Amino acid sequence: MRKIIYIDPVGPDGACSEITKYLDCVKSKDTKLEFTCLEKGPKHLEYRYYSALILPDLLDLIKKLEEKEYDAAIIGCFYDPGLYEAKEILERMVVIAPAEASLHIAATLSYKFSILVGRRKWIPQMMENVIKYGFKDRLASFKCLDFAVDEFHKDEKVTLDRMIKKANEAIEYDGAEAIILGCTMNFGFYKELQKFIKVPVIDPTIAAVKYAEFLIDIRDLMGWYTSKKFAFETPYDLKMV
Amino acid sequence: MRKIIYIDPVGPDGACSEITKYLDCVKSKDTKLEFTCLEKGPKHLEYRYYSALILPDLLDLIKKLEEKEYDAAIIGCFYDPGLYEAKEILERMVVIAPAEASLHIAATLSYKFSILVGRRKWIPQMMENVIKYGFKDRLASFKCLDFAVDEFHKDEKVTLDRMIKKANEAIEYDGAEAIILGCTMNFGFYKELQKFIKVPVIDPTIAAVKYAEFLIDIRDLMGWYTSKKFAFETPYDLKMV
Amino acid sequence: MRKIIYIDPVGPDGACSEITKYLDCVKSKDTKLEFTCLEKGPKHLEYRYYSALILPDLLDLIKKLEEKEYDAAIIGCFYDPGLYEAKEILERMVVIAPAEASLHIAATLSYKFSILVGRRKWIPQMMENVIKYGFKDRLASFKCLDFAVDEFHKDEKVTLDRMIKKANEAIEYDGAEAIILGCTMNFGFYKELQKFIKVPVIDPTIAAVKYAEFLIDIRDLMGWYTSKKFAFETPYDLKMV
Amino acid sequence: MRKIIYIDPVGPDGACSEITKYLDCVKSKDTKLEFTCLEKGPKHLEYRYYSALILPDLLDLIKKLEEKEYDAAIIGCFYDPGLYEAKEILERMVVIAPAEASLHIAATLSYKFSILVGRRKWIPQMMENVIKYGFKDRLASFKCLDFAVDEFHKDEKVTLDRMIKKANEAIEYDGAEAIILGCTMNFGFYKELQKFIKVPVIDPTIAAVKYAEFLIDIRDLMGWYTSKKFAFETPYDLKMV
Amino acid sequence: MRKIIYIDPVGPDGACSEITKYLDCVKSKDTKLEFTCLEKGPKHLEYRYYSALILPDLLDLIKKLEEKEYDAAIIGCFYDPGLYEAKEILERMVVIAPAEASLHIAATLSYKFSILVGRRKWIPQMMENVIKYGFKDRLASFKCLDFAVDEFHKDEKVTLDRMIKKANEAIEYDGAEAIILGCTMNFGFYKELQKFIKVPVIDPTIAAVKYAEFLIDIRDLMGWYTSKKFAFETPYDLKMV
Amino acid sequence: MRKIIYIDPVGPDGACSEITKYLDCVKSKDTKLEFTCLEKGPKHLEYRYYSALILPDLLDLIKKLEEKEYDAAIIGCFYDPGLYEAKEILERMVVIAPAEASLHIAATLSYKFSILVGRRKWIPQMMENVIKYGFKDRLASFKCLDFAVDEFHKDEKVTLDRMIKKANEAIEYDGAEAIILGCTMNFGFYKELQKFIKVPVIDPTIAAVKYAEFLIDIRDLMGWYTSKKFAFETPYDLKMV
Incomplete structure (x- = not known):
């Protein structure tokens, strides 16, 4: 056990x-x-x-x-x-x-993946990890949802809609083939989002x-x-x- | 199941x-x-x-x-x-x-790792995979054992000695913190080698x-x-x- | 001979x-x-x-x-x-x-070049070659024409128009100074396209x-x-x- | 003031x-x-x-x-x-x-520089900074002195000799044109070392x-x-x- | 003195x-x-x-x-x-x-910065310097003002407006956190621009x-x-x- | 004509x-x-x-x-x-x-190649070109012959011997599969050298x-x-x- x-x-x-x-x-x-x-x-x-x-x-x-x-x-x-x-x-x-685990999984399931973040502020610090773990060339893009950490579950319908929009942009314009949710507070969304956008959505x-x-x-x-x-x-x- | x-x-x-x-x-x-x-x-x-x-x-x-x-x-x-x-x-x-799986594991357990290969000939093709999977900056070196695929099990004592020597060189000179055995025919050696060199040895x-x-x-x-x-x-x- | x-x-x-x-x-x-x-x-x-x-x-x-x-x-x-x-x-x-030959030529004639592809699906596999041949930092972008292999010659006027549009975008937004046609079935278009966009167009x-x-x-x-x-x-x- | x-x-x-x-x-x-x-x-x-x-x-x-x-x-x-x-x-x-300051100076005064470290253990963490600050391609090498932090001033003659030896190796074999002392406890050595090896020695x-x-x-x-x-x-x- | x-x-x-x-x-x-x-x-x-x-x-x-x-x-x-x-x-x-000096400063004050250039023509040559000095991964983007060297001071209000617009795009879309003015003839603008866009503006x-x-x-x-x-x-x- | x-x-x-x-x-x-x-x-x-x-x-x-x-x-x-x-x-x-031409040829005929230079001094300037032309990841190494430009033809036997020695080191230790002679004054040597080392030797x-x-x-x-x-x-x- x-x-x-x-x-x-x-x-x-x-x-x-x-x-x-x-x-x-x-x-x-x-x-x-x-x-x-x-x-x-x-x-x-x-x-x-x-x-x-x-x-x-x-x-x-x-x-x-x-x-x-x-x-x-x-x-x-x-x-x-x-x-x-x-x-x-x-x-x-x-x-x-979560980031180390998610990046290994996304890099195995896709050639390019994007990470959804709440705020632009998060990107530099997360990019450091993406580089450190070795996945810089596999990252298609960061996409920003414009939500603070404590806002994801305020109105989950709004959050999901924003996620769908941004994930589709990542697929369409940046060539993303998988999506990583870039915050542990994104729990609860991966299944629905995955159904809509039809690529793997990694819950960290x-x-x-x-x-x-x-x-x-x-x-x-x-x-x-x-x-x-x-x-x-x-x-x-x-x-x- | x-x-x-x-x-x-x-x-x-x-x-x-x-x-x-x-x-x-x-x-x-x-x-x-x-x-x-x-x-x-x-x-x-x-x-x-x-x-x-x-x-x-x-x-x-x-x-x-x-x-x-x-x-x-x-x-x-x-x-x-x-x-x-x-x-x-x-x-x-x-x-x-094996390479994709081994690289993900080695990159999780160490900052830099080396791959033991049988012949120099193997390196360019394997390097392409290391780059493709995203781990170029985590690779410390390839080390060549000078064995063809069918020679690893001829005299396993000789093979193990060669592996210990080359793995130690990878640690000492290239900063390797883990070793990947770069051939499926290297099966059976990881445990002994790991005991000797005291870093993770990944059997592919x-x-x-x-x-x-x-x-x-x-x-x-x-x-x-x-x-x-x-x-x-x-x-x-x-x-x- | x-x-x-x-x-x-x-x-x-x-x-x-x-x-x-x-x-x-x-x-x-x-x-x-x-x-x-x-x-x-x-x-x-x-x-x-x-x-x-x-x-x-x-x-x-x-x-x-x-x-x-x-x-x-x-x-x-x-x-x-x-x-x-x-x-x-x-x-x-x-x-x-064709790709190896075209990339060497484009990299000699320009500092940055773009590749026109038929479908988004082609990009990851072609990107592997661009990296393998050493031209990653010279590539301005891939531009997608949204044509399957067998559609380029269906209506050549439509194809040419699409090529002009996408090549101009590559020049305008991505800084491309030359264009590579990313499919052998693009034969017959380079001369016309070159006349319109005024940069070298490499027929592979x-x-x-x-x-x-x-x-x-x-x-x-x-x-x-x-x-x-x-x-x-x-x-x-x-x-x- | x-x-x-x-x-x-x-x-x-x-x-x-x-x-x-x-x-x-x-x-x-x-x-x-x-x-x-x-x-x-x-x-x-x-x-x-x-x-x-x-x-x-x-x-x-x-x-x-x-x-x-x-x-x-x-x-x-x-x-x-x-x-x-x-x-x-x-x-x-x-x-x-000290590292940020030293790297900017060394990169201005030389094309390639090396960093002397006390122990191999230090290298991965310092390499992260070298990459983060943007100087990966300017780094010739890390050279290890095999001293712990508190040993540099035990016998300064021994320390200086070791520094001269390793700095010369960095110049000779790795193409270093300047040397950074990779520990604040290396204070007091730069002037002497600089005299011997005739390239800039940056005291952090x-x-x-x-x-x-x-x-x-x-x-x-x-x-x-x-x-x-x-x-x-x-x-x-x-x-x- | x-x-x-x-x-x-x-x-x-x-x-x-x-x-x-x-x-x-x-x-x-x-x-x-x-x-x-x-x-x-x-x-x-x-x-x-x-x-x-x-x-x-x-x-x-x-x-x-x-x-x-x-x-x-x-x-x-x-x-x-x-x-x-x-x-x-x-x-x-x-x-x-100016470029060497500006890049060191911008890389110290920000994680990502953009360079405003007069014409697209300038970018390849400046990019060579950015790479040579080691700052490729810190560059967010080049932004083009569409001015020749001798046009910056013709109507300074127009120039400043263009600079504000392009700098804001660099911040908004490319994640720039500082701006470098990419021409010595941009003298006189940094202070006003800095006031408007609220990030460091480096006058070269x-x-x-x-x-x-x-x-x-x-x-x-x-x-x-x-x-x-x-x-x-x-x-x-x-x-x- | x-x-x-x-x-x-x-x-x-x-x-x-x-x-x-x-x-x-x-x-x-x-x-x-x-x-x-x-x-x-x-x-x-x-x-x-x-x-x-x-x-x-x-x-x-x-x-x-x-x-x-x-x-x-x-x-x-x-x-x-x-x-x-x-x-x-x-x-x-x-x-x-010569360098642009030689690099394109060597990169087509081999996966990794080395460049023989006369003096260490030449390397940084040539490395800039290797990077600019896109071949950094294909370069195995520079090898230094310790000859000034005007010394190659003083005693051609000595020069050839030095070239053989250094080219073999490039092959053996750096994985070079082709050799570029890094000076136009190296004319006259490629054929003999090629015979000895059995890989392509590019005369620039x-x-x-x-x-x-x-x-x-x-x-x-x-x-x-x-x-x-x-x-x-x-x-x-x-x-x-």
Whole structure:
């Protein structure tokens, strides 16, 4: 039985525990999925600054989850905050984040894909990840929905219509063959959108759960786990502060 | 129960059915794994020409396997011959090949990885795939073992020693943090090699099986399947010849 | 006297022998140009699958043409199917294809060029070639005419008008300074189009013939021929199947 | 009078206040240079994890320094931790870090340059910055000195010899025309090294001070300051946690 | 006291000495700024040919200015004509040009920036510099104002309106966060434009002066000067013609 | 009958008219090949400065050659000095230079090629051309022979031995499949070298002649000539100085 925990890397006010119910429908039957969030923190991470603020608590939490024998932790934000830092300090537990998972899936299912973002502000930081993970030449475009993080579920019909419009533009003008929803708060839309635009629509929270299960399995079966050489070498002292 | 079939894309003389036994140890308990090869064909695919020769039979076979309700077919050669052609003609069955699967895994577990090849001749063709799949900036190097395809298992001690030497050079001089074995005939070595060099060693046949299971699951659960828009649009007539 | 043969890599039904008459006007007086097609095959190669189907017959034909002392074979499709495979198995005869020839010419005559394609579907496969041949940074854009392969000559006035419109857009919005016609079935249009848009318009079939003559000459005079080291090393046994 | 503050982004135990004395010799006479460090923190930032730990305190400090009317803050670590986060939250004060400053200078003074690092572990994280700042094609190589952060000043003669050896290798084999010292703890070596190897040797702490003065001047004279559009848009609420 | 000379690399008819008055307002109080132009030459350098024509006289002048103890020469054209040639022949005097200076500043103040050009003709030549200096991935776009060099100051209101329109398009559609004015004859507009579009607007002549001061200072203080190894190695004989 | 003129872009002292005799053996029987040099100039162009000095005279000469009804001019230096400037001012005559011609040929005959240079100093300037022409990803390496321009023919046996050694290193360690001789003064060596190393060895002067013939033919037959749009737009006044 795989034990996976979804971390909403925000404070209790921003945390959205209903995501776990949503993800329960897609997890493997051999997976136990839990949910947690930070004890304190901002309501969302739209700014680099907010990501920075939660990093120590997030990494502290992740380290403790490893001690509690979780198999994998999901960092539930499409900026993948703290992902590389977490890979560094972990030695057994898998860690994954929505953008990394979604990009690998989209690049496998299509030649070019687009990412729907809420605000233009998000693009530079996400582009850094697209480049870092290696998918720059597979990205067709970013398309902006002009929604803040907390607006996606205000009127879901409006949101869906905007998504359809922008996804179709990505297909028509940028050659996109798949769509990634660029925010974990986009949960609940992929199925409808997929029906309308007829190309794969990757929900990043689901992508993270399924990729986490995959990474746990290859760790347990073949010992394939984050390389601890160079980039993700573990610090010799996690208590040095 | 997932039904996966491993295709050794060579003729019966070159086919290596023992790979299935090897892979049986790592497949999920919910996976049924079968093996097949081509009715006729070369013993190996070291040349582009040989890949070309088997393409029509391979694609014909793959199309028939889809009709027989297989969930996924693995094209068992690290050149991934026919992978994009197969994605084009399939509409339900998953198709995966060792290089694509291995590169996604290595890029997730490390920042830079190297690929061990048998002969220098292989590098340009494999480099095309590395670029095509998007991982050029993550590749540390190719390292050449100076073995032909059919020599890896002649004296496995010699092969392992050569692999250790070349993998260590890749780590030391090129900054590799993970190693991909660049030939399906490298089966059986990853575990020992991993023990010696202490970084993840990706066996491409195993990578393909596990990635196939993953792709089947996301297809069945979310309908995430090869986009049929543009690059992999299905021909309207598969019988037109 | 150079002996060049133009291969329409389709079956007799799709083959367009009038292309030879068209090309006769531009070949050198020291060139003898013949035409052939496959014994069987699809009517066009719009899909990767169709290209795969004809590969063995195409390569078999090419090998036989080398034995018959042809100086060069042209693979008459803008996807350049089988070009690298043919370079591998040949040891004396030149082989060239329309995209490779056209890209070298366009990159010499302009800083940025665009390629007119019939359908969006063609772009990813052609983009792979643009990248492989090294011209990614010289490509201004692909422009789509929304014509299938067999529609270009239905109403040539309509086709020409569409070409003018799209070529002008490429110049105006994408900075194109030359235009490549991205299909061998675009024969007959370059001269008119060139007159209208006032930048070089590369007809890929003509490009292939002239580049073939050039490659024959440098082979005969200086022995400059496809390198048989690494990428295009000849298989030791062409009959091994 | 410009007011610049050098932040050693570590705790008091790791902080090296003698750097200010060192920098006093190169600052402009119109510059007042102060020094500070964090109230608590690790002794060095060799790991991403350590950088993450100090981020909230560092950004809090930086924000306060802006309120105290400093003209510029220097984040004194060659990983440039928190640089982009600080650009986001600041609206008047300049912020600069050693890698960004050094890369701009080296790229102006040479066509290709190399970076000397202490340990191989540092390379992937620094490479991310080289790519992010746009200098990938100007980098000749990283060269590793095999020293930890706290070992550079143990025996300075040994350190200098190692630097000369590695810098000469970078020039000889990688075509480097300038050298960047890849750690703020390399202070004190540039002048000697420059004398020996006869190419510019960029000391990153000095680079940061001089670039800070430059950025202050263009801010004051022309209003050229970090763009607050998109990437570095200021969060509407810095107290939201 | 720094002695800087601004060279308008055109003949007396085209030279615009009022630029010095303009630049006097932004130079440091420790800087003495002079102006010169060529004895003969074209009125502008819109064509590569014109740049070529003035190169010998420009380099001859620059060499003489070094002998006259100037600290820096500015080559006053956004094509940066002769910049790398001048770096080669100089051994003490700093040389800088507007594009190099502007790109370093824009890349420091923003993640993506756009360049306003007068005519489409300019783009390929400027793109070469953007690539050469390393900033290709930071460039959002070129935007064309449809003005020749001598038209910017005909009706400054019209010019400013065009600039606002095109800069806003660059921000809105291409994600630009800063704007570079791509011609030295754009002097006088940056301040107004900056007020309207609310992102940094880099005037290239000012950028060159301030960057020159910066480069003089790091030369004088640390001996950081153009590397004379490889790319900018000084010819052993400047009189050999 | 094609009329081609080879310009040795140096003064009479440096000019090497024996190159024409050498080239006479490879030109087409329909080609008349002449030789010229500049009235004054340096003996070689190893420095950017020397190239700059000869540019006005070179372009003036080229313009006059066009008026004299030459079909093509070859700029006989591997730095391709003035090539793009010449493309700009010409409207009928073809202009070609050795590097552009050699790179197109090598990229057609091999997947990866190396360039032999005389001195390390040459590499940055030649790399700019490799990037500009689009062949960066096809270049395996530069290899340095440690010869100045005027030393290649001092002891040709020594030169050949050095070439064999360096070419073999390029093949063995960098994966080169073809070799370009990176200096027009390397004439006379390709045939012997080719025999020894068994991969194509491109002599740049010959490459230029044959490519010139090719470009003349496609100009005459199809009107395919340097695009006069944008990059190579002709200045409206060549006498404006």
